[in-house]
Amino acid sequence: MAGGLVALLDDIAALAKLAAASVDDIGVAASRASVKAAGVVIDDTAVTPRYLHGFTSARELPIVRRIAIGSLRNKLVFILPAALLLSQFLPWLLTPILMVGGTYLAFEGAEKLYELVTGHAKDKREVPAAVQGVDVEKTMVASAIRTDFILSTEIMVIALNEVADEPLVSRAIILAVVAVVITAIVYGVVALIVKMDDVGLYLAEKRTGASAAFGRALVLAMPKFLAVLSTVGIIAMLWVGGHILLVGLDELGWVAPYELVHSAEEAVHDIAGIGGFLGWLANTLASAMVGALVGSVVVTVFHLVQRLRRNRADAVDAH
DSSP: OHHHHHHHHHHHHHHHTTTOTTHHHHHHHHHHHHHHTHHHHHHHHHHGGGGGTTOOHHHHHHHHHHHHHHHHHIIIIIIHHHHHHHHHHOGGGHHHHHHHHHHHHHHHHHHHHHHHHHTHHHHHHTSOHHHHOHHHHHHHHHHHHHHHHHHHHHHHHHHHHHTTTSOHHHHHHHHHHHHHHHHHHHHHHHHHHHHHHHHHHHHHHHOOHHHHHHHHHHHHHHHHHHHHHHHHHHHHHHHHHHHHHHHHHHHTTOOHHHHHHHHHHHHHHTSTTTHHHHHHHHHHHHHHHHHHHHHHHHHHHHHHHHHHHHHHHHHHHHO
Protein backbone atom coordinates (compact mmCIF):
# COMPACT_ATOMS: atom_id res chain seq x y z
CA MET A 1 0.00 0.00 0.00
CA ALA A 2 2.82 2.40 0.93
CA GLY A 3 4.56 1.83 -2.41
CA GLY A 4 1.40 2.60 -4.37
CA LEU A 5 0.85 5.67 -2.25
CA VAL A 6 4.34 6.98 -3.01
CA ALA A 7 3.78 6.45 -6.73
CA LEU A 8 0.48 8.34 -6.64
CA LEU A 9 2.06 11.19 -4.73
CA ASP A 10 4.88 11.39 -7.27
CA ASP A 11 2.31 11.76 -10.07
CA ILE A 12 0.49 14.48 -8.14
CA ALA A 13 3.79 16.25 -7.47
CA ALA A 14 4.58 16.25 -11.20
CA LEU A 15 1.28 17.98 -11.97
CA ALA A 16 1.76 20.46 -9.14
CA LYS A 17 5.03 21.76 -10.65
CA LEU A 18 2.90 24.12 -12.70
CA ALA A 19 1.71 25.78 -9.49
CA ALA A 20 4.71 25.87 -7.15
CA ALA A 21 8.44 26.19 -7.71
CA SER A 22 9.21 24.09 -4.62
CA VAL A 23 6.85 21.28 -5.56
CA ASP A 24 9.62 18.65 -5.78
CA ASP A 25 10.38 19.15 -2.10
CA ILE A 26 6.65 19.12 -1.35
CA GLY A 27 6.17 15.85 -3.24
CA VAL A 28 9.00 14.16 -1.37
CA ALA A 29 7.74 15.46 1.98
CA ALA A 30 4.19 14.37 1.22
CA SER A 31 5.40 10.89 0.30
CA ARG A 32 7.41 10.63 3.52
CA ALA A 33 4.51 11.87 5.63
CA SER A 34 2.04 9.50 3.99
CA VAL A 35 4.26 6.45 4.46
CA LYS A 36 4.54 7.27 8.17
CA ALA A 37 0.74 7.28 8.39
CA ALA A 38 0.33 3.97 6.50
CA GLY A 39 -0.37 1.99 9.68
CA VAL A 40 -3.36 4.15 10.53
CA VAL A 41 -4.56 3.92 6.92
CA ILE A 42 -4.77 0.13 7.34
CA ASP A 43 -6.75 0.60 10.56
CA ASP A 44 -9.11 3.03 8.83
CA THR A 45 -9.66 0.52 6.03
CA ALA A 46 -10.42 -2.26 8.52
CA VAL A 47 -12.81 -0.20 10.64
CA THR A 48 -15.10 1.20 7.92
CA PRO A 49 -16.69 -1.97 6.42
CA ARG A 50 -18.28 -2.89 9.77
CA TYR A 51 -20.60 0.12 9.37
CA LEU A 52 -22.06 -1.41 6.18
CA HIS A 53 -23.35 -4.57 7.85
CA GLY A 54 -27.00 -5.31 7.09
CA PHE A 55 -27.47 -2.88 4.19
CA THR A 56 -28.62 -4.00 0.75
CA SER A 57 -26.09 -4.32 -2.06
CA ALA A 58 -27.60 -1.31 -3.84
CA ARG A 59 -26.92 0.94 -0.83
CA GLU A 60 -23.31 -0.14 -0.15
CA LEU A 61 -21.49 2.09 -2.65
CA PRO A 62 -23.67 5.17 -1.96
CA ILE A 63 -22.94 4.75 1.76
CA VAL A 64 -19.20 4.35 1.09
CA ARG A 65 -19.35 7.51 -1.05
CA ARG A 66 -21.11 9.45 1.72
CA ILE A 67 -18.54 8.31 4.29
CA ALA A 68 -15.67 9.14 1.91
CA ILE A 69 -17.04 12.66 1.33
CA GLY A 70 -17.41 13.07 5.09
CA SER A 71 -13.85 11.83 5.59
CA LEU A 72 -12.44 14.29 3.06
CA ARG A 73 -14.46 17.08 4.67
CA ASN A 74 -13.06 16.05 8.05
CA LYS A 75 -9.51 16.31 6.76
CA LEU A 76 -9.68 19.43 4.59
CA VAL A 77 -12.31 21.60 6.29
CA PHE A 78 -11.78 20.82 9.97
CA ILE A 79 -8.52 18.99 10.71
CA LEU A 80 -6.18 20.69 8.23
CA PRO A 81 -6.87 24.32 9.26
CA ALA A 82 -6.93 23.39 12.97
CA ALA A 83 -3.69 21.42 12.72
CA LEU A 84 -1.94 24.26 10.88
CA LEU A 85 -3.10 26.89 13.37
CA LEU A 86 -2.21 24.77 16.37
CA SER A 87 1.20 23.82 14.96
CA GLN A 88 1.88 27.49 14.29
CA PHE A 89 0.65 29.03 17.54
CA LEU A 90 -0.16 26.31 20.11
CA PRO A 91 1.89 23.22 19.18
CA TRP A 92 1.72 21.86 22.75
CA LEU A 93 -2.06 21.34 22.36
CA LEU A 94 -1.76 18.79 19.54
CA THR A 95 -0.83 15.87 21.81
CA PRO A 96 -3.65 16.36 24.38
CA ILE A 97 -6.22 16.75 21.58
CA LEU A 98 -4.96 13.59 19.91
CA MET A 99 -5.19 11.75 23.25
CA VAL A 100 -8.84 12.77 23.59
CA GLY A 101 -9.40 11.21 20.18
CA GLY A 102 -7.53 8.09 21.27
CA THR A 103 -9.78 7.80 24.30
CA TYR A 104 -12.85 8.04 22.06
CA LEU A 105 -11.51 5.29 19.80
CA ALA A 106 -10.84 3.09 22.84
CA PHE A 107 -14.41 3.76 24.01
CA GLU A 108 -15.82 2.82 20.60
CA GLY A 109 -13.89 -0.44 20.54
CA ALA A 110 -14.77 -1.34 24.13
CA GLU A 111 -18.43 -0.50 23.51
CA LYS A 112 -18.50 -2.91 20.54
CA LEU A 113 -16.90 -5.62 22.71
CA TYR A 114 -19.53 -4.95 25.37
CA GLU A 115 -22.28 -5.38 22.78
CA LEU A 116 -20.79 -8.69 21.65
CA VAL A 117 -20.45 -10.02 25.20
CA THR A 118 -23.93 -8.94 26.32
CA GLY A 119 -25.66 -9.96 23.09
CA HIS A 120 -26.78 -6.46 22.16
CA ALA A 121 -24.86 -6.65 18.89
CA LYS A 122 -26.68 -9.86 17.97
CA ASP A 123 -30.04 -8.28 18.74
CA LYS A 124 -29.21 -5.39 16.41
CA ARG A 125 -28.15 -7.73 13.59
CA GLU A 126 -31.40 -9.70 13.77
CA VAL A 127 -33.17 -6.82 12.01
CA PRO A 128 -31.40 -5.91 8.74
CA ALA A 129 -30.42 -2.26 8.45
CA ALA A 130 -32.42 -2.01 5.23
CA VAL A 131 -35.59 -2.93 7.13
CA GLN A 132 -34.91 -0.54 10.00
CA GLY A 133 -35.22 2.44 7.66
CA VAL A 134 -33.42 5.53 6.41
CA ASP A 135 -32.71 6.83 9.91
CA VAL A 136 -30.47 3.83 10.59
CA GLU A 137 -28.44 4.59 7.47
CA LYS A 138 -28.02 8.21 8.56
CA THR A 139 -26.99 7.09 12.04
CA MET A 140 -24.44 4.59 10.75
CA VAL A 141 -22.95 7.07 8.27
CA ALA A 142 -22.69 9.71 11.01
CA SER A 143 -21.06 7.19 13.36
CA ALA A 144 -18.58 6.12 10.67
CA ILE A 145 -17.67 9.75 9.93
CA ARG A 146 -17.15 10.44 13.66
CA THR A 147 -14.83 7.44 13.97
CA ASP A 148 -13.07 8.47 10.76
CA PHE A 149 -12.52 11.92 12.26
CA ILE A 150 -10.34 10.41 14.99
CA LEU A 151 -8.38 8.22 12.58
CA SER A 152 -8.05 11.10 10.12
CA THR A 153 -6.79 13.34 12.89
CA GLU A 154 -4.05 10.86 13.71
CA ILE A 155 -3.14 10.51 10.03
CA MET A 156 -2.90 14.28 9.63
CA VAL A 157 -0.99 14.83 12.88
CA ILE A 158 1.50 12.07 11.99
CA ALA A 159 1.94 13.67 8.58
CA LEU A 160 2.28 17.10 10.19
CA ASN A 161 4.99 15.87 12.54
CA GLU A 162 6.98 14.66 9.54
CA VAL A 163 6.92 18.08 7.84
CA ALA A 164 6.93 20.36 10.90
CA ASP A 165 10.05 22.15 9.64
CA GLU A 166 8.47 23.12 6.32
CA PRO A 167 7.11 26.68 5.76
CA LEU A 168 3.41 27.16 6.54
CA VAL A 169 2.26 27.20 2.89
CA SER A 170 4.25 24.06 2.08
CA ARG A 171 2.81 22.32 5.14
CA ALA A 172 -0.71 23.20 3.97
CA ILE A 173 -0.10 21.83 0.44
CA ILE A 174 1.55 18.66 1.75
CA LEU A 175 -1.28 17.91 4.18
CA ALA A 176 -3.91 18.58 1.51
CA VAL A 177 -2.18 16.13 -0.85
CA VAL A 178 -1.96 13.52 1.93
CA ALA A 179 -5.64 14.04 2.78
CA VAL A 180 -6.92 13.58 -0.78
CA VAL A 181 -4.72 10.62 -1.72
CA ILE A 182 -5.18 8.67 1.50
CA THR A 183 -8.95 9.19 1.43
CA ALA A 184 -9.08 7.92 -2.16
CA ILE A 185 -7.01 4.85 -1.29
CA VAL A 186 -8.89 3.96 1.91
CA TYR A 187 -12.39 4.25 0.49
CA GLY A 188 -11.42 2.80 -2.87
CA VAL A 189 -10.23 -0.32 -1.03
CA VAL A 190 -13.37 -0.33 1.15
CA ALA A 191 -15.60 -0.10 -1.94
CA LEU A 192 -13.69 -3.00 -3.53
CA ILE A 193 -14.04 -5.13 -0.38
CA VAL A 194 -17.78 -4.64 0.02
CA LYS A 195 -18.49 -5.34 -3.67
CA MET A 196 -16.41 -8.50 -3.98
CA ASP A 197 -19.44 -10.69 -3.31
CA ASP A 198 -21.22 -9.06 -6.27
CA VAL A 199 -18.15 -9.78 -8.41
CA GLY A 200 -18.28 -13.40 -7.27
CA LEU A 201 -21.99 -13.65 -8.08
CA TYR A 202 -21.39 -12.23 -11.56
CA LEU A 203 -18.62 -14.77 -12.24
CA ALA A 204 -20.73 -17.65 -10.90
CA GLU A 205 -23.71 -16.75 -13.10
CA LYS A 206 -22.05 -15.44 -16.26
CA ARG A 207 -18.89 -17.55 -16.55
CA THR A 208 -18.04 -21.23 -16.70
CA GLY A 209 -15.29 -23.54 -15.52
CA ALA A 210 -12.61 -22.17 -13.21
CA SER A 211 -14.00 -18.61 -13.32
CA ALA A 212 -17.42 -19.76 -12.19
CA ALA A 213 -15.91 -21.93 -9.46
CA PHE A 214 -13.85 -18.99 -8.25
CA GLY A 215 -16.97 -16.82 -8.25
CA ARG A 216 -18.89 -19.34 -6.13
CA ALA A 217 -15.98 -19.59 -3.70
CA LEU A 218 -15.86 -15.80 -3.48
CA VAL A 219 -19.59 -15.58 -2.72
CA LEU A 220 -19.24 -18.17 0.05
CA ALA A 221 -16.08 -16.62 1.49
CA MET A 222 -17.03 -12.93 1.58
CA PRO A 223 -19.53 -13.07 4.50
CA LYS A 224 -16.90 -14.80 6.62
CA PHE A 225 -14.22 -12.38 5.45
CA LEU A 226 -16.41 -9.37 6.30
CA ALA A 227 -17.18 -10.85 9.73
CA VAL A 228 -13.45 -11.27 10.38
CA LEU A 229 -12.78 -7.76 9.07
CA SER A 230 -15.46 -6.39 11.41
CA THR A 231 -13.66 -8.01 14.34
CA VAL A 232 -10.36 -6.63 13.07
CA GLY A 233 -12.01 -3.20 12.98
CA ILE A 234 -12.91 -3.47 16.67
CA ILE A 235 -9.38 -4.58 17.57
CA ALA A 236 -7.99 -1.74 15.43
CA MET A 237 -9.99 0.81 17.43
CA LEU A 238 -8.51 -0.52 20.67
CA TRP A 239 -5.03 -0.83 19.17
CA VAL A 240 -4.89 2.65 17.63
CA GLY A 241 -6.60 4.29 20.61
CA GLY A 242 -4.22 2.64 23.06
CA HIS A 243 -1.20 3.52 20.93
CA ILE A 244 -2.24 7.17 20.77
CA LEU A 245 -2.55 7.24 24.55
CA LEU A 246 0.82 5.52 25.13
CA VAL A 247 2.66 7.86 22.77
CA GLY A 248 0.83 10.89 24.17
CA LEU A 249 1.75 10.02 27.75
CA ASP A 250 5.36 9.54 26.67
CA GLU A 251 5.44 12.95 24.96
CA LEU A 252 3.83 14.62 27.99
CA GLY A 253 6.56 13.27 30.26
CA TRP A 254 5.15 10.07 31.76
CA VAL A 255 7.56 7.74 29.98
CA ALA A 256 7.26 4.61 32.15
CA PRO A 257 4.30 2.96 30.33
CA TYR A 258 5.82 3.25 26.88
CA GLU A 259 9.26 2.25 28.17
CA LEU A 260 7.71 -1.03 29.33
CA VAL A 261 6.34 -1.56 25.83
CA HIS A 262 9.77 -0.82 24.30
CA SER A 263 11.35 -3.27 26.75
CA ALA A 264 8.93 -5.97 25.61
CA GLU A 265 9.79 -5.18 21.98
CA GLU A 266 13.52 -5.35 22.62
CA ALA A 267 13.18 -8.66 24.48
CA VAL A 268 11.98 -10.41 21.30
CA HIS A 269 13.50 -8.22 18.60
CA ASP A 270 16.70 -10.24 18.18
CA ILE A 271 14.98 -13.60 17.62
CA ALA A 272 16.21 -14.79 14.24
CA GLY A 273 13.75 -14.53 11.39
CA ILE A 274 10.69 -13.37 13.34
CA GLY A 275 12.14 -10.79 15.74
CA GLY A 276 10.73 -7.83 13.83
CA PHE A 277 7.27 -9.34 13.68
CA LEU A 278 7.31 -10.29 17.37
CA GLY A 279 8.41 -6.76 18.28
CA TRP A 280 5.50 -5.31 16.30
CA LEU A 281 3.14 -7.85 17.89
CA ALA A 282 4.32 -6.93 21.39
CA ASN A 283 3.71 -3.24 20.72
CA THR A 284 0.30 -3.97 19.15
CA LEU A 285 -0.87 -6.20 22.02
CA ALA A 286 0.28 -3.71 24.63
CA SER A 287 -1.50 -0.87 22.82
CA ALA A 288 -4.68 -2.95 22.48
CA MET A 289 -4.59 -3.82 26.20
CA VAL A 290 -4.23 -0.15 27.13
CA GLY A 291 -7.07 0.71 24.74
CA ALA A 292 -9.28 -2.03 26.19
CA LEU A 293 -8.55 -0.92 29.77
CA VAL A 294 -9.19 2.78 29.15
CA GLY A 295 -12.16 2.03 26.92
CA SER A 296 -13.73 -0.27 29.53
CA VAL A 297 -13.46 2.45 32.17
CA VAL A 298 -15.11 4.99 29.85
CA VAL A 299 -17.83 2.49 28.85
CA THR A 300 -18.57 1.77 32.52
CA VAL A 301 -18.85 5.46 33.34
CA PHE A 302 -20.97 6.03 30.22
CA HIS A 303 -23.46 3.30 31.14
CA LEU A 304 -23.62 4.44 34.76
CA VAL A 305 -24.47 7.96 33.62
CA GLN A 306 -27.12 6.56 31.26
CA ARG A 307 -28.63 4.49 34.09
CA LEU A 308 -28.70 7.49 36.42
CA ARG A 309 -30.45 9.54 33.74
CA ARG A 310 -33.03 6.79 33.19
CA ASN A 311 -33.65 6.48 36.93
CA ARG A 312 -34.07 10.24 37.21
CA ALA A 313 -36.47 10.26 34.24
CA ASP A 314 -38.47 7.39 35.79
CA ALA A 315 -38.66 9.26 39.09
CA VAL A 316 -39.96 12.38 37.33
CA ASP A 317 -42.55 10.30 35.45
CA ALA A 318 -43.63 8.68 38.75
CA HIS A 319 -44.31 12.12 40.24
